[in-house]
Amino acid sequence: MLYFGDLLPYSDVFFGGLITTVELTVLTTFLGIALGTLCAVLRQYGGATPRRIVASYVELIRNTPFIVQLFFIFFGLPAIGVMLTPWQASVIALTINLGAYSTEIIRAGLGSIPKGQVEAAKVLGMTFRQTLTRVIFVPAFEKIYPALTSQCIIVMLGSAVISQISVEELTYAANLVQSRNFRAFESYLVTALLYLGLAMMMRYVFKLIGKRLFSFRESS
Amino acid sequence: MIEFSNYDIIRNLIFAAQWTVLLSLVAFIGGTLVALALTALRLTRNSILQKLVAVYIELFQGTPLLMQMFLCFFGVSLLGYEISAWSAAILALTLFTSAFLVEIWRGCIDTLPKGQWEASRCLGMSFLQILRHIILPQALRVAIAPTVGFSVQVVKGTALASVIGFVELTKAGTMLNNATFEPFKVFAMVAVIYFLLCYPLSLSSKILEKKFNVSR
Amino acid sequence: MKRLTQLLSKTLIVASSVAAAMTTMTAGADVLQDIQDRKEIRIAVPQDFPPFGSVGPDLKPQGIDVDMANYIADQLDVDLKIVPVTSANRIPYLQTKKVDLVISSLGKNPEREKAIDFTTPYAPFFLGVFGENSVDVTKMTDLAGKTVGVTRGSVEDLELEKYAPKSLNVRRFEDNNTTLTAYLTGQVKLIATGNLVATEIAKRQPQRAPETKFLLKDSPCYIGLAEGEAALQSKINGIISTALENGTLNDISMKWLKAPLPKGFGA
Numbered sequence: 235m236l237y238f239g240d241l242l243p244y245s246d247v248f249f250g251g252l253i254t255t256v257e258l259t260v261l262t263t264f265l266g267i268a269l270g271t272l273c274a275v276l277r278q279y280g281g282a283t284p285r286r287i288v289a290s291y292v293e294l295i296r297n298t299p300f301i302v303q304l305f306f307i308f309f310g311l312p313a314i315g316v317m318l319t320p321w322q323a324s325v326i327a328l329t330i331n332l333g334a335y336s337t338e339i340i341r342a343g344l345g346s347i348p349k350g351q352v353e354a355a356k357v358l359g360m361t362f363r364q365t366l367t368r369v370i371f372v373p374a375f376e377k378i379y380p381a382l383t384s385q386c387i388i389v390m391l392g393s394a395v396i397s398q399i400s401v402e403e404l405t406y407a408a409n410l411v412q413s414r415n416f417r418a419f420e421s422y423l424v425t426a427l428l429y430l431g432l433a434m435m436m437r438y439v440f441k442l443i444g445k446r447l448f449s450f451r452e453s454s
Numbered sequence: 455m456i457e458f459s460n461y462d463i464i465r466n467l468i469f470a471a472q473w474t475v476l477l478s479l480v481a482f483i484g485g486t487l488v489a490l491a492l493t494a495l496r497l498t499r500n501s502i503l504q505k506l507v508a509v510y511i512e513l514f515q516g517t518p519l520l521m522q523m524f525l526c527f528f529g530v531s532l533l534g535y536e537i538s539a540w541s542a543a544i545l546a547l548t549l550f551t552s553a554f555l556v557e558i559w560r561g562c563i564d565t566l567p568k569g570q571w572e573a574s575r576c577l578g579m580s581f582l583q584i585l586r587h588i589i590l591p592q593a594l595r596v597a598i599a600p601t602v603g604f605s606v607q608v609v610k611g612t613a614l615a616s617v618i619g620f621v622e623l624t625k626a627g628t629m630l631n632n633a634t635f636e637p638f639k640v641f642a643m644v645a646v647i648y649f650l651l652c653y654p655l656s657l658s659s660k661i662l663e664k665k666f667n668v669s670r
Numbered sequence: 671m672k673r674l675t676q677l678l679s680k681t682l683i684v685a686s687s688v689a690a691a692m693t694t695m696t697a698g699a700d701v702l703q704d705i706q707d708r709k710e711i712r713i714a715v716p717q718d719f720p721p722f723g724s725v726g727p728d729l730k731p732q733g734i735d736v737d738m739a740n741y742i743a744d745q746l747d748v749d750l751k752i753v754p755v756t757s758a759n760r761i762p763y764l765q766t767k768k769v770d771l772v773i774s775s776l777g778k779n780p781e782r783e784k785a786i787d788f789t790t791p792y793a794p795f796f797l798g799v800f801g802e803n804s805v806d807v808t809k810m811t812d813l814a815g816k817t818v819g820v821t822r823g824s825v826e827d828l829e830l831e832k833y834a835p836k837s838l839n840v841r842r843f844e845d846n847n848t849t850l851t852a853y854l855t856g857q858v859k860l861i862a863t864g865n866l867v868a869t870e871i872a873k874r875q876p877q878r879a880p881e882t883k884f885l886l887k888d889s890p891c892y893i894g895l896a897e898g899e900a901a902l903q904s905k906i907n908g909i910i911s912t913a914l915e916n917g918t919l920n921d922i923s924m925k926w927l928k929a930p931l932p933k934g935f936g937a
Contacts, residue, residue, distance in 0.1 A: 236532070297606060297652035298645045299613035301624055306641040309631070312855040313638035320841065320857075387516075394518035398617065398848065400819075400841040405520060409758060410842065413823025416785040418528040418762045426521040433516035462727050470729075531766030538768075617844070619755060621729070629725050632718055632847040635854050635875055 485551025
């Protein structure tokens with residue numbers, strides 16, 4: 235019953251989709267973690283108002299489905315005059331989404347740094363920024379690195395949903411191919427395996443980066 | 455055209471939200487049962503079974519839920535069984551939920567000191583006795599907060615059932631949007647209803663976590 | 671290029687032999703008999719494609735396709751089970767036997783004829799490119815460099831793929847709902863769709879009423895059914911020709927399109 239030969243003529247469609255998914259993932263992983271770090275610092279060390287704003291943002295995103303956020307950004311915002319291309323809307327939606335989850339994760343990392351360590355840095359005359367980058371960030375990130383890795387992979391897999399607003403990524407490719415050759419199961423199965431490969435590769439790349447970032451520990 | 459009042463929109467959305475709730479409940483219960491079975495398999499010290507569970511987790515955590523929905527929907531039919539959008543969504547969500555719960559619970563069981571297993575075995579307890587009297591009571595306390603927390607992901611996951619045509623909250627939203635053409639209002643309302651469903655779960659997960667952390 | 675064509679033709683040969691094998695396998699099953707045994711017919715209709723099928727305030731489908739489905743169930747004297755589908759998944763629904771018939775403003779094309787069978791047409795339909803007044807387009811070649819929204823897998827999607835200039839940016843959406851929303855929100859300035867859909871937009875949102883740019887294709891609507899169901903096919907064809915003769919089709923057209931059937935329709 236299954237026949238995969240019909241997928242061959244469309245291999246470049248799948249390949250194009252794969253590339254787009256990878257590009258989007260790389261871009262939004264960076265942006266999302268940057269946003270998450272900023273929000274986590276505000277949440278942990280900021281004043282009452284920034285804390286409350288960050289907390290509401292995090293709760294709002296964590297308690298609504300990604301597809302609804304995406305539809306709201308792409309179809310809802312034009313009603314108030316904000317017009318975004320499908321690509322822009324996806325980058326924003328994915329970044330906001332990863333940003334909210336990584337805020338919580340990174341904040342847990344920041345909270346795990348003993349107070350004494352921060353005070354010691356202050357006594358040594360370090361500014362807040364110096365303390366953050368030199369004393370707090372490295373051990374905090376090392377601690378939450380596995381959780382952050384998993385979250386980035388979850389967001390990559392979640393990006394399948396942006397096919398719904400016509401971004402030509404991997405799931406879009408699968409949908410397009412199945413609407414042309416009517417081989418729904420075959421094209422979704424191949425696509426699912428491609429995602430699995432991507433997820434495994436991401437875990438591997440994160441591990442490599444982690445080794446470099448936190449290498450000082452192993453040598454000491 | 456047919457006029458839709460705000461009341462019509464809200465009424466329809468709330469009606470559809472009932473399906474979201476029902477789908478979430480069934481998928482969560484199904485996912486819990488499957489995850490329990492898989493956890494039991496993992497705790498047996500059979501390495502083949504453990505490998506199989508690991509592959510299962512990798513498979514369902516490593517592919518998009520949307521793909522799992524599509525595959526359940528179109529794949530099961532190819533095997534010769536008829537499957538409705540409702541059953542396909544439940545099947546996909548159950549698989550997805552169980553893969554994450556097994557992993558969460560493993561973390562909980564691993565926090566218990568290994569010595570407890572050894573000590574109990576020395577006392578002559580069987581595998582099931584150790585599980586029932588020693589491990590489960592403690593693991594349950596640790597597991598309850600992250601499990602409730604994960605239920606939020608299940609509720610949100612049901613939104614993807616809209617893509618295979620099951621009319622739940624998100625699908626009703628897109629349908630109403632098309633009939634009213636007020637995307638800003640409709641999707642904002644949809645988001646608010648999801649928030650009202652999910653936030654109490656998130657909050658209770660946090661409270662539970664605090665409670666059990668303090669008591670330890 | 672030659673190798674690619676060879677590969678393609680080889681693929682097609684294998685595919686068609688597999689398809690043939692599948693047909694002989696399923697030839698034993700008689701859907702018409704199943705319908706009569708079950709006392710119920712399952713029909714796929716759109717719920718995002720006015721005036722063929724869209725939802726009223728009770729979220730129940732209504733429209734030409736729904737009326738047609740009711741008429742056929744009546745004629746067969748069985749209960750009707752309406753299954754709402756999107757244009758992208760209506761054919762898989764049929765292939766996987768989730769429904770007995772697809773009445774979903776389905777146009778005929780060679781790709782589809784390989785996958786499913788069709789009855790005679792039951793409603794008129796024209797495909798075209800429509801859009802905002804500000805966009806200056808009068809023929810296919812004018813589309814170069816423009817962006818057009820279309821529903822994935824629809825006849826208009828395939829037409830554009832075949833005949834439009836390569837520099838046309840085609841934005842494909844999952845279902846007609848999303849395509850319409852994309853036009854209404856201004857995310858795309860041009861859409862390829864049916865003339866009746868464009869009329870419906872004009873009714874709902876007069877300020878965004880799309881202008882007809884040019885016609886793509888005359889593509890009347892057919893009822894789709896699984897391959898190799900000769901008994902069901904001739905039964906439905908009979909019902910359609912009766913409906914044409916006794917004026918039922920014309921009544922449906924008057925009710926939803928406010929116009930009689932075109933002269934010579936179905937001939």
